[in-house]
Structure formats: structure tokens, C-alpha cells
Amino acid sequence: MAGPLSHIRVLDLSRVLAGPWAGQNLADLGAEVIKVERPGAGDDTRGWGPPYLKDSEGRDTTESAYFLSCNRGKKSVTLDISKPEGQRLARALAAQSDILLENYKVGGLARYGLSYDDLKAANPRLIYCSITGFGQDGPYRDRAGYDFMIQGMGGLMSITGEPDEAPGGGPEKVGVAIADIMTGMYATVAVLGALAHRERTGQGQYIDMALLDAQVAMLANQNMNYLTSGVAPRRLGNAHPNIVPYQVFKTRDGDLILAVGNDSQFAKFCAVAGRPELADDARFRTNALRVRHRAVIVPVVAELVRGRTTTEWIGLLDPAGVPCGPINTLAQVFSDPQVVHRKLRIDLAHPGAGTVPQVASPMRFSATPLEYAAAPPLLGQHTREVLSRLLGLSGPEIDALQGAGVI
Numbered sequence: 001m002a003g004p005l006s007h008i009r010v011l012d013l014s015r016v017l018a019g020p021w022a023g024q025n026l027a028d029l030g031a032e033v034i035k036v037e038r039p040g041a042g043d044d045t046r047g048w049g050p051p052y053l054k055d056s057e058g059r060d061t062t063e064s065a066y067f068l069s070c071n072r073g074k075k076s077v078t079l080d081i082s083k084p085e086g087q088r089l090a091r092a093l094a095a096q097s098d099i100l101l102e103n104y105k106v107g108g109l110a111r112y113g114l115s116y117d118d119l120k121a122a123n124p125r126l127i128y129c130s131i132t133g134f135g136q137d138g139p140y141r142d143r144a145g146y147d148f149m150i151q152g153m154g155g156l157m158s159i160t161g162e163p164d165e166a167p168g169g170g171p172e173k174v175g176v177a178i179a180d181i182m183t184g185m186y187a188t189v190a191v192l193g194a195l196a197h198r199e200r201t202g203q204g205q206y207i208d209m210a211l212l213d214a215q216v217a218m219l220a221n222q223n224m225n226y227l228t229s230g231v232a233p234r235r236l237g238n239a240h241p242n243i244v245p246y247q248v249f250k251t252r253d254g255d256l257i258l259a260v261g262n263d264s265q266f267a268k269f270c271a272v273a274g275r276p277e278l279a280d281d282a283r284f285r286t287n288a289l290r291v292r293h294r295a296v297i298v299p300v301v302a303e304l305v306r307g308r309t310t311t312e313w314i315g316l317l318d319p320a321g322v323p324c325g326p327i328n329t330l331a332q333v334f335s336d337p338q339v340v341h342r343k344l345r346i347d348l349a350h351p352g353a354g355t356v357p358q359v360a361s362p363m364r365f366s367a368t369p370l371e372y373a374a375a376p377p378l379l380g381q382h383t384r385e386v387l388s389r390l391l392g393l394s395g396p397e398i399d400a401l402q403g404a405g406v407i
Helices: 018-028 084-095 116-120 147-153 178-201 211-217 220-229 263-272 276-280 287-292 294-305 310-320 330-335 337-341 383-391 395-403
Strands: 009-013 032-037 052-054 060-064 074-078 099-102 127-132 205-210 246-250 255-259 345-350 354-359
Touching (some): 009 084, 018 127, 032 084, 074 383, 116 127, 127 178, 255 294, 263 276, 263 287, 263 310, 330 337
Antiparallel strands (some): 052 060, 345 354
């Protein structure tokens, strides 16, 4: 069966991560995604290495791991939209597309005649999604926005890291560009919503996505902790602001994540740990009480956990129904039996290296299972094919465009 979006074409004018992440989601869902890149340079992330993909003889190729992480399943077309002929070709591709993704600065594409207003007359069904740091309006609209600064401005770093008074205390960013990734996820949801609306009305629309908006929105319970109390949450390291005990504890030989989500699980932990009376203590009987008496119960749990190895605790707690787990390296992640069983690592044929490793989409469909037909593309790999098939250009016409530096 074809993927659920196999009838959809996406023109991806975005680069780096947020827009390409949305584009890769749509490609995984079966859409034809045409990635427009600068001739000779391509997406900025093509140069964000090492590491680079290695060929069959172990030598570095020019394909960076960063680029490979968010461009699977796309077709690369090199096109210089600063040239009038490049703009004309981009408009022609947009006229035959269902969705356009872009992350230029506010108004950046208007000077090339590629704004939503420029394109909707020829294609009123077009869904045009702009991704910027701060959105299309407001006092920051003209600022550039990068994930790291958005994690700081959007509050995430104020709640991530150890408390100031603790060893190594201070604000920390998340280990991946989570503001970019979440904006890409929200953008994916938004364009799918717009597709559903178009199915009923026949009309496309404009979508304004901002990294700052997405970063603030994703703070979830921490937002509400502040909005309902007026007290800004503080950094708790690996502890949870609303659940206790729910954090990392040192074992005899390493670390254990203990994720006690309810009172029954706390009672089970206490029984396994040989301290069943703790569950009946008036200070610890409910989660609300444990949160209030965090400073008392956490050291007690820490002392108990320190008495066994991580493997011993998992072997005891898992059968008892107490959520827990290790802190794995990525090497351990990809050798984990569950990860192996779920086939999260896949390998795709690649024209420059033989094969390229990828991480499968977590979306699993019963009627339209996802297929991974293409690796992340080489720069300009599909330029001739797309211009010929979609725009009807002949070989000599394409050669002329190449000679003029348009492609």
C-alpha cells in the first residue's frame, strides 16, 4: 500500500532542521518532497561535520551526519532563486505542489516573487508554511532565531540543569535542538490540519510557525505550574517538579531512573526495597505529601537504591510493576532488544556510500505502513528528473540552465 500522503507533493524551500524535519515527516508519510537547494552549496547542514557518512572503503564522503538526520526520502533540486529564471522555475514548481515549506526571514521570499500572496493566485489550493524564529508579527519578527537562544528565551533552560547551589549547577540546554524539532513536529501537524480543511473547502491557506511559540507551548505542565501558582519553577536536575520519587538515583555500580508515577507503585517499591512501612508513613502516603516532603523522602530512597546494582534493581522492580530503567549510551540504545525488535535502525541504499543508516519513523500504521524508498539525496541528484517530469523541460533547456548557473 502507498503511504497515507502518497497523493501529496511538497516543495521544501527550508534548510537546517525545523523545516527539513517537517519535510522528512511528510516524506515518511509518502509525500513527494522536492528539496530546493543552492547550486554548489546546498543546505547549510551539508557542511556541518564531521562526522560524515563513510563509503564502502571507510573514507569520508561529503554527506554530513547532520544532513542525513532530517532529509530522508526527498528529491534534491538545485535552483538559484536569486536569478529571475530560478524564480520562474520555483513558481512553476509551487504551482504543481500541495504544500510549500520555507524558513527564510520574514519577507525574505517576497523579494523573489515567492511569497504566499505571489503564489496563491496561480495555486489557491497551496498550503504555505513559514517557519521563523519569532513569527510573522510582533517586536521580534525581524530577528534571526536559532534553537540554542530559543531554548533560553523560551524558558526551557530555566528548568533544565542542576540547581545553582548544587555541584555543576546552572542552566543547561537539551542535548538535541529540541526547539527546532518540536517546531518541525508542530508544523507537520499544522499542514496536515490544513490538508483536512482543504479537503472540505478546496482552499489552501497560510501557516505562521515560530520557534519561540513552539518552545513556550511545549513546556506543558511547567507552564501551568507557573500560571496557576505565580511561582516560576526552578531547576531540579533530574527530579520531577510534580512527582516524587521520580528521578535518577545512584546504585552500587551506576545509575537507576526510578519513575514512581502513583501511590501503588510507591508501595510496591517500598516492599521490594524492604521498607514497606514507608508507604504508610503519614508524610509519604500520597504523591502530594511526598512532593511536600521531598527533602525527607528522597535521601531515604537514595540510601536504599545505593545498596544494589542497577541490574539487580531492574530485575526486582520490573516484575513488581515499578517503572525503572538504566541510562543508556546510544551504543546501548541501538543494541537494546526492544529497539532491535522494533527495527528502529534501518539501512537504505545510498548512491555515494552503498548504504546509509537511518532511524525509522515512530509512526506505525496498520493499513498504510510506511516505506522508506530513498536515502537522503546527494546535492542536485534529482534536478534533471524533476525539471523534465514536472515542468516538461528538454535536455538542451536543462543544459542551458546549468550553463547559466541557474541550476
